[in-house]
Amino acid sequence: GWYLKPLPPSTPTIHVKFTLDWAYQGPQAPFLVALYKGFFAEEGLSVTIDRGYGSARAVSDVASGLFDIGFGDFNSLVEFKSKNPDAKVKMVAVIHVKSPLSVVTLKDSGITTPKDLEGRRLGAPAGDAARRVFPAYANAVGIKQERITWVTMDVALREVMLARGDVDAVTGFYYTCVLNLLSLNISENNIVVFRYDEYLPLVGNGILVNEDFLKKNPEAVKKFLKAVVRGFKYVIQNPDEAIDILMQRDPTLNKAVERKRLLMALEIINVKGITDRYGFGYVDPSIIEKDIEAIASAFGLSRKPSLGEVVDFNYLPPLEQRLP
């Protein structure tokens, strides 16, 4: 009879400490959705989500064991692994299958192609990923790097300085820059974006796992990825509900802006020709190899980590579960 149906496996719930890449904003919604809609709980996971402080810091925070799992930048991971070969961190899913890194400028500045950046002033924070990868981009496009003047400034100043004309262009995540410019009342058609991925085979953020945790709880990692993929799929279907869930964490957010930010972020997560072929979380290793190559030369890394050192796609759910 139905009462003989086996009870769900009585595995104890596993606790997972998870860190985001940045503050609670639209693009971070899928993880919160997975939490609040109970996707994690259904997998027997009890997850705590913390805000992040930059997609690079997530790498060292997961490596140090401060968090078990994190959402962080692949390129930073490559650099980190190159410098700390023993570091216990690995990427188990690539979420940003394209890189959000870009140069953003205004039509008023007269810059229409990347080549026009020569002789101009570019603003960015010291550690900005787009600034650091810029040499590789410049190489690919054929910009003479020596002719670029960098102006270092805090993130909070970046778009303001661009809007006021203190700098001619800025580097950063395209959706952050564009939305901040919009909030400064710059009209959308005045904004020019040069995305690095037009010339460079780069990926962006992915799911990072602490390897000690991975060894101890391989099943939990699998379940975690399963729930996260569900989260992304759900958000794509129900963006408004996702933003409502996000607002529970931070009621001061502007709903419309965050919705737009989310949708812009999804452009590099749910990409025609990639995601509908490989599903969420997976990128062709040959592209990753090229990414590693580009980063190693742009950062001047003395040691190039191997593919196996940085990624492991074996914990992803089966393809059919991952297709959008």
Add this chain to the structure above:
Amino acid sequence: MASGKKFKVINPLLTLLLLGIAWELVIRVSNIPNYVLPPPSAILAAFGSYPWYLTYNLAETLTSALIGLAIAAAFSLTLSIPLAYSEAVRESVYPLITGFNAIPRAALVPLLALWFGLGAAPRVLTAFLIAFFPILVPTLTAMITMEKELWEMLQSFGASKGQILIKVAVPRAMPYFLSSLHMGLTSAFVGSVIAEMVASDRGLGYVILSSTSRLDTPLAFACLILLALTTFLISKVLSLVERRVVGWAYRVNI
């Protein structure tokens, strides 16, 4: 008398009001955009939109700042005694403390988070680390500038160095200790906020960071002003305590 007291409370509020009006006018007249400096009206609107959220986060910051301050005050007072006690200890420890204090605490918060986890501990610790030095310095100075005559008086009937410190140097330093709490208070707040900016998802520090990253300057300013107002009020309370406890030191009515 009574009107004098009222005056003391009203006066700074009046100054504040006048400042606010001037600020609003300057911005309206010169058309400064919000992101350069938001007008008080926009800041007030930000207050109005999220009263509970701001209150909740203020409470978070307040708690860790006050705990940090309390620890800093206790620690400074306790540490100042051995430092005053022995010149050798002072000469070897004090410059190290000074050196340590030149390290921007913001740079240490991630380490603190690594060592103590992400809870309240790093916030309280940062508040403590920033607040203790400005309390220690004037307290210690007051202790070691004790008049030689008083020192001899206590020695004459057999008081030990430690007893002289406890019975004379410490009470003599009290006016400086208490007045330095104003400084410690502001530092503790700064410490909590910095820690919240670097490793927390609550508290005014978090709100400031997330609002500035969205270029929501009025909300960030609302937080800053909330911080300033809270400190102002606590500082007033401290002043009352000061006059009660060490009134003897304020006999000149300047």
Add this chain to the structure above:
Amino acid sequence: MASGKKFKVINPLLTLLLLGIAWELVIRVSNIPNYVLPPPSAILAAFGSYPWYLTYNLAETLTSALIGLAIAAAFSLTLSIPLAYSEAVRESVYPLITGFNAIPRAALVPLLALWFGLGAAPRVLTAFLIAFFPILVPTLTAMITMEKELWEMLQSFGASKGQILIKVAVPRAMPYFLSSLHMGLTSAFVGSVIAEMVASDRGLGYVILSSTSRLDTPLAFACLILLALTTFLISKVLSLVERRVVGWAYRVNI
């Protein structure tokens, strides 16, 4: 005597050396990775790799910190006189200053950069803004806790309030003013570094930020330790000045 003086300088260096050795050992034994806490040996190696680069950036930071400190010292001393002069002024201005000081200056640097550009101005200003309060508080306290008897003595031959302040309150406050410069010094450094982190492409603050973003923790720590050492040395020099100028206040050889 001579050996005593030597002892004073050697002592903190010895303490430092012991701390360093302990640190190195702990890291070696417990296998803490570099990015969590680099061992002193790695930090020394970082020093060795970029001696000139670090020196140049230290000089940048030092310059703006010291200019900021000088302005803060002059400003605090100047401001403390009117504050001591009138209780009404004190009651209306002091709480505002306290409140203002609870605002994390880190949050204001972007604004300063917007207003004054990205040059040296915001760095000096931040150093000044952080340093002046911890100098003001003890100095002012010392001024307004002047003994009534001294006050009457000066009044008796017709000295005005202002003259009493200048002739008695200010020199009486000197030991506190000078000792608070230690605190001001560390604050000024913190201020410069914070400003360099937010809006500059030189100075140790910039190096710290860019090296952490490159995951070069040993270099970041080298900067922090360079900051601490520099402050330690300047603080030593300050102590000598102190003993010269206000030796009269340190007559008890505790």
Add this chain to the structure above:
Amino acid sequence: MEPAIRLCGITVRYGNGDGGLVAVADVDLDVMPGEVVSIVGKSGCGKTTLLKVIAGLVKPVRGELVLNGHKANTPHRGVGMLFQSPLLLPWRTVIKNILLPIEVLNGDVRSYLSRAYELIEKVGLKGFENSYPWELSGGMQQRVALCRALIHKPSTLLLDEPFSALDAITREEMWGLLQEIIEYERCTTVLVTHDVREAVLLSDRVVVISGRPGRVRSEVRVDFRRPRGLDIQYTKEFNDYVAMIKSLIGD
């Protein structure tokens, strides 16, 4: 002639409410220009308080202070006051402590320098010009305070037990010095002292105060011709004055 100092019904109260204490009640006192008046009385009877009232340092709750015909209620220039404790500034040397009033009164410090050295020599402190107060004995500090009270040639001298820390011999030297200064600079002087012989020797009038609250009990006019030598101490008249005043204090 108008009195240089006139106290009319002066009452002083310290603190208010129940805890308050009336230190001095209904005191009337006139001091003529150039006159030397001594105030004697038991410890705590209000002598210092009266002196502070004259200096304008303590406000009476009732009564009036009139100086040279003008109502006064704030401290005024031209007063040289010596307090019961020396109140020297520890960060200033002896000479700089003495020159403090000149600095404050915007005088030309240089032109008073010779007077300062002269006074230092007269009080027997030659060689200690550049010492700090804490390097001096109690009596030496008191003498430095005396120099400070005299440096600016005040027209009114208010002395609160100026010689209490001095031995008999040094004290007699100081009496000589004080008489000389009063004579040459024609100061109106009010002297608080515990030494009745000192009061009789130096003053034209001795005012006896009774204690708690302080009131004027009686006044004794001392009719010796000036300048007075130290040897008048051994006359019968002198000792009669002393005995009488002592008995007045004692009652």
Add this chain to the structure above:
Amino acid sequence: MEPAIRLCGITVRYGNGDGGLVAVADVDLDVMPGEVVSIVGKSGCGKTTLLKVIAGLVKPVRGELVLNGHKANTPHRGVGMLFQSPLLLPWRTVIKNILLPIEVLNGDVRSYLSRAYELIEKVGLKGFENSYPWELSGGMQQRVALCRALIHKPSTLLLDEPFSALDAITREEMWGLLQEIIEYERCTTVLVTHDVREAVLLSDRVVVISGRPGRVRSEVRVDFRRPRGLDIQYTKEFNDYVAMIKSLIGD
């Protein structure tokens, strides 16, 4: 019998090098248990310095301090010292200032409370127990300091001009009090004073110090039987002692 206090060839120097000053040179002095010795001399001759040497507060550059047969060179319990200035703590009330030595010596403050009140009454300060020092007159402060020096029943009393701020009448009352205490509690007492009559009345021996550097010029033994009434002041013997000592100081 062993002397309670023995000074052997004490020389004290303040400061070093050329700027230094020899305050006291080669002083020998024995004080027997229960004896009262007065030290007199001109202002600045080194009296306070000698007292501080006995208290262990000032280290001689030469010479030895022996207390009850034991070498001593640090401050020691069981001394009650009254300094030339009152040195009261402004944050403590009169009663708490007086009880300070008890607190420091870990005594039972409660059981000394009655003694404190008794002393306060005897020095005439009843009603001022809870006043702060700055609410007292100079003479009242000095009397509080006296109470503080006496509160812990010290076996050795060192008094530096204890009555200098008091009027003649209060001073005589204090003489009575001091004699009583010395009698009942058998204190060895060293008294520095400027009042030669006081020295003669109170002490068994008067030591005259000559100045700069301070040396013992002579000693005068005072042979009055104890207890001594105030009326011995009017005997010829008494006045002869006074005259002799004055002349010794004067030379």
